[in-house]
Amino acid sequence: MQSISLAERTNALKQSDIRAVTQQVNAVDGINLGQGICDLPTPEPIRERTRQAVTDDQSIYSHYAGIAPLRQAILQKAQSYNDLPATDIDEVMVSVGSTGAFVTAAMALLEAGDEVILFEPFYGYHRNILELTGATIRYVPLSGPGDTLDTEALERAINENTKAVIVTTPVNPSGKVWARHELETLLDLMQQHDLVAITDEIYEYMLYDDHEHVSLASLPGAYERTITLSGFSKSYNVTGWRMGYAVAPPHLIEKMGLLNDLFYICAPRPLQHGLLAALEDLGDEYIAQMQSDYAARRQMLCETLEAIGFDVPWPEGAYYVLADFAPLQATHDGFENDKAACQTLVQDAHVASVTGRSFYQHPEDGRTKLRFCFAKELPILKQACTQLRTALA
Numbered sequence: 001m002q003s004i005s006l007a008e009r010t011n012a013l014k015q016s017d018i019r020a021v022t023q024q025v026n027a028v029d030g031i032n033l034g035q036g037i038c039d040l041p042t043p044e045p046i047r048e049r050t051r052q053a054v055t056d057d058q059s060i061y062s063h064y065a066g067i068a069p070l071r072q073a074i075l076q077k078a079q080s081y082n083d084l085p086a087t088d089i090d091e092v093m094v095s096v097g098s099t100g101a102f103v104t105a106a107m108a109l110l111e112a113g114d115e116v117i118l119f120e121p122f123y124g125y126h127r128n129i130l131e132l133t134g135a136t137i138r139y140v141p142l143s144g145p146g147d148t149l150d151t152e153a154l155e156r157a158i159n160e161n162t163k164a165v166i167v168t169t170p171v172n173p174s175g176k177v178w179a180r181h182e183l184e185t186l187l188d189l190m191q192q193h194d195l196v197a198i199t200d201e202i203y204e205y206m207l208y209d210d211h212e213h214v215s216l217a218s219l220p221g222a223y224e225r226t227i228t229l230s231g232f233s234k235s236y237n238v239t240g241w242r243m244g245y246a247v248a249p250p251h252l253i254e255k256m257g258l259l260n261d262l263f264y265i266c267a268p269r270p271l272q273h274g275l276l277a278a279l280e281d282l283g284d285e286y287i288a289q290m291q292s293d294y295a296a297r298r299q300m301l302c303e304t305l306e307a308i309g310f311d312v313p314w315p316e317g318a319y320y321v322l323a324d325f326a327p328l329q330a331t332h333d334g335f336e337n338d339k340a341a342c343q344t345l346v347q348d349a350h351v352a353s354v355t356g357r358s359f360y361q362h363p364e365d366g367r368t369k370l371r372f373c374f375a376k377e378l379p380i381l382k383q384a385c386t387q388l389r390t391a392l393a
Contacts, residue, residue: 009132021342021352030350031376031384033301038319038375040237045281050274062269064261065253066094066245070272073279078247082204083218084228090250093257094272096264098202098231098244103129103263104256105198105227105246109164110135117157117165117195121322121359121366123172126200130166138162139361144174144313144322149182151189158193165190167216168200170207173322173359173371175315177211180219187222197226202244203318205235205287208295211316217247224249227256234319234375235290236278241271294319297374297381304385305372308392319375322356326368332392337367345370349391351384 021034065071071089078084078092086092095101102125110116112134118127119142130137138157142149165186169178190197197216204213217226231244246256260266298314301321305312309331311324328335334344338355345351356366374381 009134012131013128021346021354024343024346025350025352028346028350030346030352031380031387032352033372033374033376033381033384034352034354035373037373038234038237038239039377039380040375042237043277043282043286045277046236046238046274049277049281050270053270053273058270058273060269062094062266062272064266065092065257066267067269067272070094070276070279073276074245074247077279078228082201082215082228082247084215084247085218085223086247088250091247091253093246093253093260094267095231095244095246095260096267097233097242098200098229099125099129100242100260100264100267101229101231101244101246101256102126102198102200104259105229105248105252106130106133106135107259108252108255109196109198109227113161114163115159115161116163117154119166119168119171120361121171121174121356122166123168123200124358126166126168135163136161137361142171142176145176145316146313147176148179149185151185154186154189158189158195162193162195164196164198166198166200169213170203170315170317172203172318173320173354174313175318175320175322177207177316178214178216180212180214183214183216183219183222187216187219190225191221195225197222199226199228201228201230202234204230205290206294206319207291207317208298208314209316213317227252232275232278235287236275236282238271238275241268241275243267243271243275294374297376297378300381300385301372301374304388308388319373321372321374322359322369323372324368325370328392329368338369341368341370345388345391349384349387351387351391 025032071092074092110133114135116135140157199216217223217228227248233239302312302314305323309328335341342355353370356369357363360366
């Protein structure tokens with residue numbers, strides 16, 4: 001049998017380091033602080049509504065953009081929390097995760113010959129999906145917490161073929177939260193060059209040290225050229241449910257919805273009914289408690305990493321720490337680069353992280369960095385910190 005020729009778009013695809021390290025740490029019965037799985041329990045109101053939806057046999061396809069009650073609840077949340085000027089559920093699409101929404105946005109906007117700006121460190125799925133569109137990616141550095149948008153670098157990356165820019169806030173993996181003045185600067189350039197933005201705001205509620213979440217689309221003149229993405233996975237501990245959404249002007253959502261129909265038909269209907277509880281039953285008190293709980297976990301992990309010798313920029317948002325192990329290279333074996341360091345922690349501490357190279361165009365830019373996730377049950381995170389301290393004592 002002759003070998004089957006695959007599409008060129010698959011040539012660069014390979015298993016991510018995040019998935020690979022999960023298998024490695026499982027093999028030693030270790031603790032996974034690499035993949036952003038989030039093993040915290042799903043709130044009972046969401047589970048109860050979902051059980052009821054199954055009992056009520058809510059089993060047929062929904063509208064490809066989602067059931068009307070959920071779209072209405074998302075619209076109200078987008079108006080009140082994100083301060084978006086959306087006015088109708090025709091500006092809302094429920095999707096198979098925020099990643100599904102990103103796929104439809106990228107496919108609706110981009111094609112071969114277009115260029116798109118991606119800030120790094122970046123979320124690997126964003127880059128891989130953008131590459132599938134055939135567009136050319138231009139990378140602009142935007143480091144970690146406390147670092148400010150490099151306007152000159154951004155301007156150098158923009159040319160006559162640039163069509164879109166990707167904004168993630170808070171940032172996975174660095175934990176940076178975009179400041180309002182940075183978004184205003186970005187918007188000025190978008191208006192000058194007639195660019196569209198796709199914003200990933202999945203970690204929008206996970207904020208520390210009084211940082212404010214600002215949606216780009218809330219700025220005057222931005223909504224008409226912005227697709228805002230978010231979802232339920234992170235804030236409500238339902239990563240495996242794959243439920244996200246997009247909010248954008250109707251003409252953009254219409255095409256994204258048709259692509260959503262083509263790729264996925266619709267998001268799982270019983271889960272759509274269940275997640276109404278997230279927006280109707282779980283209010284400010286739930287969010288405040290979640291923020292407090294994550295702040296305590298952030299402190300535990302950051303203090304542990306500092307104690308064992310990492311340089312740790314404490315994240316302003318999300319639930320990751322992108323830490324630099326360069327100080328350990330002079331005192332410990334097994335830290336020659338990020339791959340070696342990741343393997344050392346799996347073998348010696350039985351704790352998984354993610355290699356820094358996973359988040360940069362050029363692997364050497366992440367060669368002394370590892371990303372850790374602290375979205376874990378508190379006893380498990382405590383045990384991971386104990387194992388790290390013991391291994392690197």
